Amino acid sequence: MAADHTLVVVFLRGAADGLNMVVPVEDDGYHRARPTLAVRKRDALPLDGFFGLNHALAELLPLYREGELAVLHGVGSEDGTRSHFEAQDLMERAGQGGGGWLARHLRRRPGPRGGALSAVAVGEMLPECLRGAPSATALDSLEAFSLGDGGAAFTTGIADLYAREQGHLGDAARDTLRSLARIDDLRSASYTPAAEYPTEPFAQGLKLVARLVKARLGLEAAAVDLDGWDTHFAQDSLMPSLMRRLAEGVAAFRRDLGGDFARVSLVVMTEFGRRVAENSALGTDHGRASIMLAAGGGIRGGRVMAEWRGLESGLLEGPGDLPVATDYRDVLAPVLARHWGAGHLPEVFPGHAPAPVALY
Amino acid sequence: MNRRAFLLLGACATLGVVVGCDSVVEALPGGEFPRGPLEAPDSTTLDPVSHMLNRTTFGARPGDWQRVRALAPDPHEAAQRFAAAQLDPGSVRDLPGFWARSRFDHLEEPLGEHYEYNEKRLLAELVGATVARAAASERQLFEVMVQFWSDHFNIDPTKEDCRWTKAADDRDTIRAHALGDFGDMLRASALSPAMLWYLDGQANRAAAPADKPNENYARELLELHTLGVDGGYTQRDVMEAARCLTGWTAHPLKPFKTGKVEFVPALHDDGEKVVLGRRIEARGGPGDLDQLLDIVKNHPSTARNIARKLCVRFVADEPSGALVAEVAREFLRTAGSIRATLAALLGHQEFLSSRSCKFKLPFHFVVSSLRATGARTDGGEGLVRFLQRMGHTPFHYGTPDGYPQEPHPWLGTMLWRWNFAAALAEDRIKGTRARTDAVAALHGGAEHALGHLFGRRATPDEARAILGSGRPLALALSAPAFQRF
Numbered sequence: 001m002a003a004d005h006t007l008v009v010v011f012l013r014g015a016a017d018g019l020n021m022v023v024p025v026e027d028d029g030y031h032r033a034r035p036t037l038a039v040r041k042r043d044a045l046p047l048d049g050f051f052g053l054n055h056a057l058a059e060l061l062p063l064y065r066e067g068e069l070a071v072l073h074g075v076g077s078e079d080g081t082r083s084h085f086e087a088q089d090l091m092e093r094a095g096q097g098g099g100g101w102l103a104r105h106l107r108r109r110p111g112p113r114g115g116a117l118s119a120v121a122v123g124e125m126l127p128e129c130l131r132g133a134p135s136a137t138a139l140d141s142l143e144a145f146s147l148g149d150g151g152a153a154f155t156t157g158i159a160d161l162y163a164r165e166q167g168h169l170g171d172a173a174r175d176t177l178r179s180l181a182r183i184d185d186l187r188s189a190s191y192t193p194a195a196e197y198p199t200e201p202f203a204q205g206l207k208l209v210a211r212l213v214k215a216r217l218g219l220e221a222a223a224v225d226l227d228g229w230d231t232h233f234a235q236d237s238l239m240p241s242l243m244r245r246l247a248e249g250v251a252a253f254r255r256d257l258g259g260d261f262a263r264v265s266l267v268v269m270t271e272f273g274r275r276v277a278e279n280s281a282l283g284t285d286h287g288r289a290s291i292m293l294a295a296g297g298g299i300r301g302g303r304v305m306a307e308w309r310g311l312e313s314g315l316l317e318g319p320g321d322l323p324v325a326t327d328y329r330d331v332l333a334p335v336l337a338r339h340w341g342a343g344h345l346p347e348v349f350p351g352h353a354p355a356p357v358a359l360y
Numbered sequence: 361m362n363r364r365a366f367l368l369l370g371a372c373a374t375l376g377v378v379v380g381c382d383s384v385v386e387a388l389p390g391g392e393f394p395r396g397p398l399e400a401p402d403s404t405t406l407d408p409v410s411h412m413l414n415r416t417t418f419g420a421r422p423g424d425w426q427r428v429r430a431l432a433p434d435p436h437e438a439a440q441r442f443a444a445a446q447l448d449p450g451s452v453r454d455l456p457g458f459w460a461r462s463r464f465d466h467l468e469e470p471l472g473e474h475y476e477y478n479e480k481r482l483l484a485e486l487v488g489a490t491v492a493r494a495a496a497s498e499r500q501l502f503e504v505m506v507q508f509w510s511d512h513f514n515i516d517p518t519k520e521d522c523r524w525t526k527a528a529d530d531r532d533t534i535r536a537h538a539l540g541d542f543g544d545m546l547r548a549s550a551l552s553p554a555m556l557w558y559l560d561g562q563a564n565r566a567a568a569p570a571d572k573p574n575e576n577y578a579r580e581l582l583e584l585h586t587l588g589v590d591g592g593y594t595q596r597d598v599m600e601a602a603r604c605l606t607g608w609t610a611h612p613l614k615p616f617k618t619g620k621v622e623f624v625p626a627l628h629d630d631g632e633k634v635v636l637g638r639r640i641e642a643r644g645g646p647g648d649l650d651q652l653l654d655i656v657k658n659h660p661s662t663a664r665n666i667a668r669k670l671c672v673r674f675v676a677d678e679p680s681g682a683l684v685a686e687v688a689r690e691f692l693r694t695a696g697s698i699r700a701t702l703a704a705l706l707g708h709q710e711f712l713s714s715r716s717c718k719f720k721l722p723f724h725f726v727v728s729s730l731r732a733t734g735a736r737t738d739g740g741e742g743l744v745r746f747l748q749r750m751g752h753t754p755f756h757y758g759t760p761d762g763y764p765q766e767p768h769p770w771l772g773t774m775l776w777r778w779n780f781a782a783a784l785a786e787d788r789i790k791g792t793r794a795r796t797d798a799v800a801a802l803h804g805g806a807e808h809a810l811g812h813l814f815g816r817r818a819t820p821d822e823a824r825a826i827l828g829s830g831r832p833l834a835l836a837l838s839a840p841a842f843q844r845f
Contacts, residue, residue, distance in 0.1 A: 013759075014759070081583075081589060082595065083579070083589055084759065085583075085584075085759070086583075086589050121772065123751070124749065124751025125751050125764075125769040125770065125772065126769050126771060128768075128769075131768050136771075137772060138751075138773070139772075144749070145775065147775065147778060147779060147782070148782065153830050153831060154778070154782060154831050154834060154835065156829070157835040158835065158838055160821075160824075160825035161825045161826070161835065161838065161839045161840060162840060168767060168771055169719065170840070172771035173840070176772075176774040180775065227759075228758070230576075232560045232574055232576045233560050233576075277572075279563075280563070280565065280566075280567075280572055280574065281560065281563030281574050283563070285572075285574070285576075286575075286579070319595060
């Protein structure tokens with residue numbers, strides 16, 4: 001079992017338009033449905049002859065060409081509400097197993113319980129996928145994670161007050177105290193990343209994750225969010241900068257990690273995709289399937305994996321949406337199985353009949 | 361300060377920058393720290409008065425318990441009298457709230473004026489006023505409900521013209537109706553310039569037959585504002601509701617018309633619609649909006665959705681179905697009277713018996729710390745920095761569902777609660793200062809002051825850990841008992 005492997009989950013919140021990111025340039029239905037928004041074939045970066053990459057994602061192309069990054073198209077969940085919050089919750093809970101899927105994985109996987117920094121959410125809040133994790137820390141920089149000067153008596157007092165506190169509050173307090181001790185140690189060591197990151201928060205979050213990975217503190221799972229994909233309106237002015245942030249952040253993360261990238265699996269997901277046809281406000285409304293990305297840790301990339309049936313109206317679902325051909329759990333499960341074994345997967349994804357995608 | 365001076369000062373508008381940290385708090389208008397003894401009930405569990413104060417306010421100030429307890433010989437009766445007064449905010453004299461608001465009088469100007477301000481300053485004023493009023497106002501239940509509805513009708517004030525229009529939405533939608541009539545608030549929200557910008561009502565138009573409506577607002581109207589996600593509507597209802605709302609437009613920055621909301625017949629789909637099985641006749645024009653809102657606001661699912669959210673805020677994270685049903689019945693019976701609905705909730709046995717089981721969200725924790733220590737605050741950067749670190753600054757949530765109300769997402773904020781507690785206790789927050797005798801009382805080893813903070817007598821373990829530590833106030837505010845309400 002890989003005791004030293006880290007799963008990094010990037011969630012694109014707001015329902016990212018997969019059709020605009022990995023473009024079916026050879027599909028006539030696509031161009032017909034999006035007279036204004038379609039990416040023309042000559043403007044896309046060729047991936048496999050049928051799909052092209054939006055040029056705003058150009059920084060991901062080297063990973064793809066090196067065979068480290070796989071693209072999955074037509075991925076989604078069983079959610080039919082087309083509600084962001086319902087669909088995110090459903091995807092992050094992944095069934096009625098109690099708590100989030102990542103939390104259940106951390107709890108049920110073989111091996112000893114993870115340490116204080118075994119699960120980190122970059123930012124201020126813990127996402128739903130980590131609900132019920134044995135330990136989870138919201139963290140956005142090492143410098144900020146401190147109780148200030150002269151904290152010894154204060155820290156002792158807090159430890160006393162929470163020593164017998166039951167339930168989530170007591171667990172959260174004790175995890176925080178343990179993380180504080182570890183981060184104090186890490187902070188006192190000198191460190192320079194091996195790649196330059198953009199200064200915006202998403203890339204900085206990945207920089208922090210890379211540092212924790214390299215320090216071998218037992219980080220098993222990291223959740224990083226990139227918000228703002230709900231492009232009902234003026235999509236072409238909103239999406240390129242988001243795609244650039246995604247691609248530049250991931251590319252820097254890859255460069256920074258060097259050989260350690262083999263100890264990392266990175267997946268990128270979103271709650272659902274967007275309607276095939278554009279709307280009257282040069283945007284797209286809520287749809288069904290979108291894309292996922294998977295990279296690192298031995299994933300056999302350089303492929304767009306899709307069961308593509310086309311975008312003719314008879315092939316679409318509901319109000320005109322790309323149907324889900326691949327369940328998101330069938331992308332996550334093989335990654336977990338590869339590094340932590342498959343024995344606990346029925347508890348991670350309860351009620352799901354597995355049909356794992358051949359990522360490896 | 362007049363508008364010109366405000367604009368000139370820009371980002372340095374707090375007095376603190378001009379006159380230095382120490383004088384800021386003394387320079388605040390309204391003069392003095394709240395008075396009252398640092399004592400509380402001498403019981404080992406929360407009494408009905410402490411419970412009512414916990415749930416209907418952002419925390420008890422020094423003396424609050426004594427004042428409320430004196431309202432009637434029986435503690436239950438005293439608590440209910442306090443609640444009744446809080447439900448009628450006009451009856452509560454509110455000089456502290458007046459003074460807190462007075463420093464942010466730009467917020468009271470007409471919407472058109474707001475377009476002339478720097479949007480970052482306008483947002484900082486709105487945040488500052490919200491924090492200052494929550495901390496100081498005597499109309500505490502009103503302020504609690506302002507926060508509740510701000511999340512219910514959440515708007516991200518960084519999107520397009522929301523940058524200038526959210527401040528007026530706070531005043532004209534949320535505060536205007538926070539304890540009023542739900543239908544009035546819903547209509548004000550539907551026609552609020554900020555909401556039209558935020559959920560793309562601006563882009564929801566049917567200029568040509570082929571135009572598809574923009575369903576963003578219509579979806580959230582059904583999913584979040586009224587019926588709730590399991591409320592029994594379909595994708596088709598979303599699209600039909602969106603059709604009803606085509607043509608409503610807020611004017612962007614333009615001479616004379618800035619921010620004004622108008623119905624533009626040429627952009628309205630005037631055909632027949634069917635929403636939730638109810639027919640809206642063709643050629644309804646602007647009346648489609650009222651028919652639509654009538655259908656959704658009187659729907660039983662809406663009553664259930666609002667009742668459940670209220671029960672989660674005031675009673676327990678998992679309120680019983682029976683309680684929710686009873687509160688929903690009152691909502692329906694009174695056609696959406698928020699005051700009557702809350703009165704039913706606050707008098708319910710399940711409310712009375714669910715003491716100290718709720719986890720304070722960070723804003724609540726911060727404001728209750730200020731109130732418990734009798735602190736005064738300018739609501740400025742020094743204080744807001746802590747809310748930012750805990751991810752709970754008012755008006756800083758991006759999606760329309762509002763800040764999550766359950767404990768889980770906030771369990772990662774413990775470190776910053778402790779840091780805030782230490783900073784407040786040690787007078788290190790610029791523009792905010794606790795009443796010095798509150799600090800001194802704890803440093804003097806006064807156990808009764810712990811009772812004030814916890815609303816009950818401290819346990820021997822608590823007293824030992826806190827009073828022997830050398831940093832008693834910081835620890836008391838950091839303690840598990842002070843994270844609950």
